[in-house]
Amino acid sequence: MRLDPRVSQAVIISALWALTGFTLLILIVIIVNISVEGLPRVSWTFLTQPPHDMGRSGGIFSTVVATAYITFLAIVVATPLGVGTAIYLTEYTRESWLTRIIRFGAECLAGVPSIILGLFGFVLFVLKLGFGWSVLSGGLTLAIMVLPIIIRTSEEAIKAVPEEYRVVCYSLGLSQWQTIAKIVLPSALPGITTGVMLSVGRSLGETAVLLFTAGAALRTPVSLFDSGRTMAVHFYILAREGISLPNAYATAAVLMFSILGINLAAYGLMQRLMRRFS
Amino acid sequence: MRVFILCLSLLVVVAACGSRPEASGQAICVAGSTSVQPFAEKLAEVYMELHPEIRIDVQGGGSSAGIYAARQGAAHLGASSRELVPAEKELVEIPIAWDGIAVIVHRDNPLSGLSLTQIRELYQGRIRNWRELGWLDHAVHLITREEGSGTRNAFEELVMGKAEITPAALVQDSNGAVREIVASDRHALGYISVGLVDARVKALEVDGVLPTRENIRSQRYKLVRRFLLVSKLPPGGPCKEFVDFILSARGQSLLEAEGLVGYEE
Amino acid sequence: MTSKGIERLLLVLALSSVGSLALITFFIFWEGLPLILGTGPGDFLFSTHWAPTKGRFGIGAMIVSSVVVTLGALVLGVPLGLACAIVLAEFAPKRLKQVLKPTLELLAGIPSVVYGFLGVLWLVPLIREHLGGPGLSLLAAAVILGIMILPTIISISIDSLSAVPDLYRDGSLALGATRWQTVQRVVLPAARSGIITAIILGMGRAVGETMAVIMVAGNALKLPTSLLDPVRTLTSNIALELGYASGRHREALFATGVVLFVIIMILNLTAAAVTRRR
Numbered sequence: 001m002r003l004d005p006r007v008s009q010a011v012i013i014s015a016l017w018a019l020t021g022f023t024l025l026i027l028i029v030i031i032v033n034i035s036v037e038g039l040p041r042v043s044w045t046f047l048t049q050p051p052h053d054m055g056r057s058g059g060i061f062s063t064v065v066a067t068a069y070i071t072f073l074a075i076v077v078a079t080p081l082g083v084g085t086a087i088y089l090t091e092y093t094r095e096s097w098l099t100r101i102i103r104f105g106a107e108c109l110a111g112v113p114s115i116i117l118g119l120f121g122f123v124l125f126v127l128k129l130g131f132g133w134s135v136l137s138g139g140l141t142l143a144i145m146v147l148p149i150i151i152r153t154s155e156e157a158i159k160a161v162p163e164e165y166r167v168v169c170y171s172l173g174l175s176q177w178q179t180i181a182k183i184v185l186p187s188a189l190p191g192i193t194t195g196v197m198l199s200v201g202r203s204l205g206e207t208a209v210l211l212f213t214a215g216a217a218l219r220t221p222v223s224l225f226d227s228g229r230t231m232a233v234h235f236y237i238l239a240r241e242g243i244s245l246p247n248a249y250a251t252a253a254v255l256m257f258s259i260l261g262i263n264l265a266a267y268g269l270m271q272r273l274m275r276r277f278s
Numbered sequence: 279m280r281v282f283i284l285c286l287s288l289l290v291v292v293a294a295c296g297s298r299p300e301a302s303g304q305a306i307c308v309a310g311s312t313s314v315q316p317f318a319e320k321l322a323e324v325y326m327e328l329h330p331e332i333r334i335d336v337q338g339g340g341s342s343a344g345i346y347a348a349r350q351g352a353a354h355l356g357a358s359s360r361e362l363v364p365a366e367k368e369l370v371e372i373p374i375a376w377d378g379i380a381v382i383v384h385r386d387n388p389l390s391g392l393s394l395t396q397i398r399e400l401y402q403g404r405i406r407n408w409r410e411l412g413w414l415d416h417a418v419h420l421i422t423r424e425e426g427s428g429t430r431n432a433f434e435e436l437v438m439g440k441a442e443i444t445p446a447a448l449v450q451d452s453n454g455a456v457r458e459i460v461a462s463d464r465h466a467l468g469y470i471s472v473g474l475v476d477a478r479v480k481a482l483e484v485d486g487v488l489p490t491r492e493n494i495r496s497q498r499y500k501l502v503r504r505f506l507l508v509s510k511l512p513p514g515g516p517c518k519e520f521v522d523f524i525l526s527a528r529g530q531s532l533l534e535a536e537g538l539v540g541y542e543e
Numbered sequence: 544m545t546s547k548g549i550e551r552l553l554l555v556l557a558l559s560s561v562g563s564l565a566l567i568t569f570f571i572f573w574e575g576l577p578l579i580l581g582t583g584p585g586d587f588l589f590s591t592h593w594a595p596t597k598g599r600f601g602i603g604a605m606i607v608s609s610v611v612v613t614l615g616a617l618v619l620g621v622p623l624g625l626a627c628a629i630v631l632a633e634f635a636p637k638r639l640k641q642v643l644k645p646t647l648e649l650l651a652g653i654p655s656v657v658y659g660f661l662g663v664l665w666l667v668p669l670i671r672e673h674l675g676g677p678g679l680s681l682l683a684a685a686v687i688l689g690i691m692i693l694p695t696i697i698s699i700s701i702d703s704l705s706a707v708p709d710l711y712r713d714g715s716l717a718l719g720a721t722r723w724q725t726v727q728r729v730v731l732p733a734a735r736s737g738i739i740t741a742i743i744l745g746m747g748r749a750v751g752e753t754m755a756v757i758m759v760a761g762n763a764l765k766l767p768t769s770l771l772d773p774v775r776t777l778t779s780n781i782a783l784e785l786g787y788a789s790g791r792h793r794e795a796l797f798a799t800g801v802v803l804f805v806i807i808m809i810l811n812l813t814a815a816a817v818t819r820r821r
Binding site: 005006008009012013015016017019020022023024026027030031033034080081084085087088089092101102104105106107108109111112113114115116117118119120122123124144147148151175176177201204205206207208211212232235236239240248252255256259260263264267 | 546549550552553554556557558559560561563564566567570571574622623624626627629630631634643645646647648649650651652653654655656657660661663690693720721722723724744747750751752753754758778781782785796797800803804807808810811814815
Binding site for chain 2: 591592593594595596597604663667668671676677678679757761762763764765773775782783784786787788789792
């Protein structure tokens with residue numbers, strides 16, 4: 001017996017909607033659970049008090065500092081590299097074997113799992129270069145991790161700058177570099193910022209890389225060579241070793257809402273940019 | 279090769295310790311066993327509150343790396359959860375605490391004790407069902423630590439002898455993680471540092487002896503190891519003061535509060 | 544600076560990603576390959592006896608576990624992800640799509656440790672009580688990974704579905720096909736290579752994920768014989784033991800990394816090849 005196509009269409013489309021609804025439900029359940037269990041404990045004191053007793057009591061101040069420190073370092077290193085790559089790819093070359101290799105390298109780098117990056121950072125920065133488990137080792141390894149994100153978004157942002165902008169600059173006698181520095185980059189800035197924000201989001205949530213490069217010392221890191229425990233690593237340790245479920249939830253809430261907030265803002269920024277140029 | 283790796287670990291420790299702003303000249307570096315680390319951190323936390331001019335850095339790296347670092351003078355104190363081998367005996371060893379390894383089960387488990395042989399047979403995979411131990415008919419969910427862990431190492435030496443732990447056992451990478459699973463799974467069996475046993479799990483008698491403080495100190499309880507600090511020369515200056523603090527009634531009671539058994543009576 | 548100088552500088556920056564990739568490859572192989580050759584590649588890859596402190600280095604069981612867990616993740620992730628992508632690209636009203644797409648992308652922002660944590664809290668007891676076994680299992684890992692690869696599958700699939708020209712749809716509808724028939728017979732085949740890329744990259748994500756797997760998979764060394772058996776994947780093997788490993792044991796973990804790296808690179812290359820064919 002053959003079903004009427006209209007009937008089977010109705011069945012299948014409802015099924016698809018149901019599956020989509022189910023996926024949304026997973027997301028909602030996760031966010032609601034973390035909020036309900038975690039947010040009530042989050043307060044200004046929780047954020048600004050150092051952890052006591054291995055995190056059983058006290059706040060998460062030192063992990064906030066470590067997270068900010070490591071993420072900042074990663075961004076400072078990765079942004080010039082990534083934006084430079086994007087400028088080179090879009091403004092200075094035609095498609096050639098070289099650009100293909102560069103793009104392919106960035107793509108592959110994006111696919112390298114974080115545990116491999118962790119192993120690499122551990123052997124190169126921690127051991128060979130003697131930086132130890134430190135903010136420096138962690139930041140540099142994370143920089144490699146977010147590099148592809150910055151390259152991709154910057155490239156898109158620079159490509160989105162209309163060709164007429166450049167033509168006008170050249171006709172006014174500006175050099176290629178002046179055109180890029182004065183016109184193209186400023187116009188692409190929101191897009192580049194999006195990339196940076198996405199990278200921050202990615203860094204905040206990372207655990208495997210940092211466990212093996214930045215260590216897990218609970219003290220507030222001061223020097224670049226101090227070991228530091230980021231919020232994600234702290235959450236992992238609290239939850240896994242059953243040190244304190246309430247504090248684990250509260251840390252997760254801070255972590256998750258920071259990341260979601262940053263990602264949403266990045267998305268909004270990108271949409272605005274796209275609308276402006278199209 | 280081993281030496282090479284030790285050198286690398288040492289490098290880590292040196293980098294970590296050497297980077298301190300030495301202006302105050304009052305930094306103490308403790309490196310080594312990850313089993314000792316949480317306790318050393320706790321001691322350091324309290325000590326630094328009492329003596330704000332002193333900075334104490336506690337680093338992991340493992341017992342061997344810690345001993346090596348102390349020997350090379352890279353760390354003031356090495357922390358070890360194993361005994362020194364003859365080649366290391368020229369170091370000054372300062373026992374700071376006893377640690378028992380407790381064999382734990384879920385609160386609802388009616389079993390009160392196991393013999394050493396039974397524990398070995400369980401971990402060899404020869405006993406697989408709780409029925410064989412006089413409880414209900416259900417598979418035992420064995421939990422062990424990962425290869426390389428000091429606790430596993432001690433457990434293998436004290437319990438397993440030459441026998442290998444069955445590959446069917448679940449593996450977790452910290453005492454806390456083992457405890458969390460045993461606390462939530464009625465049919466689980468694991469082993470952790472006595473210091474981390476809490477009300478949600480039950481420590482079993484081993485050969486009829488419970489891992490109480492007295493039994494651990496007297497070593498009537500079989501699964502016992504020492505936590506050591508080692509140094510190249512007898513500690514002096516701020517380092518000695520820190521060691522004295524650890525061995526003082528205050529320091530020892532801090533360790534006891536964390537569940538270890540103090541070395542000094 | 545001369546414009547030639549700027550171009551050179553940018554080229555150097557642009558080589559950073561390729562350079563990083565080369566460095567990563569070099570160090571992982573440098574540290575891991577000697578052990579593979581020393582043990583014998585056959586023994587290393589196919590033996591299931593892993594007792595690194597006793598000189599036995601066989602990762603056969605872990606390779607099998609990684610593959611099975613990944614396939615399990617695809618069984619859950621591909622239908623769910625494709626359903627979401629089809630609904631969003633083909634059936635959802637524009638306004639709704641503008642809300643749903645960024646919302647679903649939030650799934651990617653939830654850190655993997657949070658997935659692992661909730662897996663232990665909800666999924667593991669569920670499996671233990673209703674299906675048996677210790678709960679920490681192949682099944683738990685597959686389900687968690689299935690959810691974690693959704694963002695990858697959804698976003699790439701949506702892009703490739705949206706890239707199918709509307710002419711195709713109009714043509715099919717004009718011939719009297721229903722909307723579902725159009726999607727099924729025209730749009731999906733046209734977007735096939737993009738969807739395959741999405742699945743392959745999702746696989747890469749699943750194979751490479753570490754923290755969540757360590758938390759829910761149980762990490763036993765045995766070759767799994769049932770979905771409820773605890774398993775250890777390649778990634779969790781590295782992360783579990785790296786903390787204390789020294790000497791040959793550490794080399795063996797890098798060797799595990801070599802195998803993982805090769806698998807990931809094969810997946811990346813396949814994805815790139817599929818994309819290029821399009």
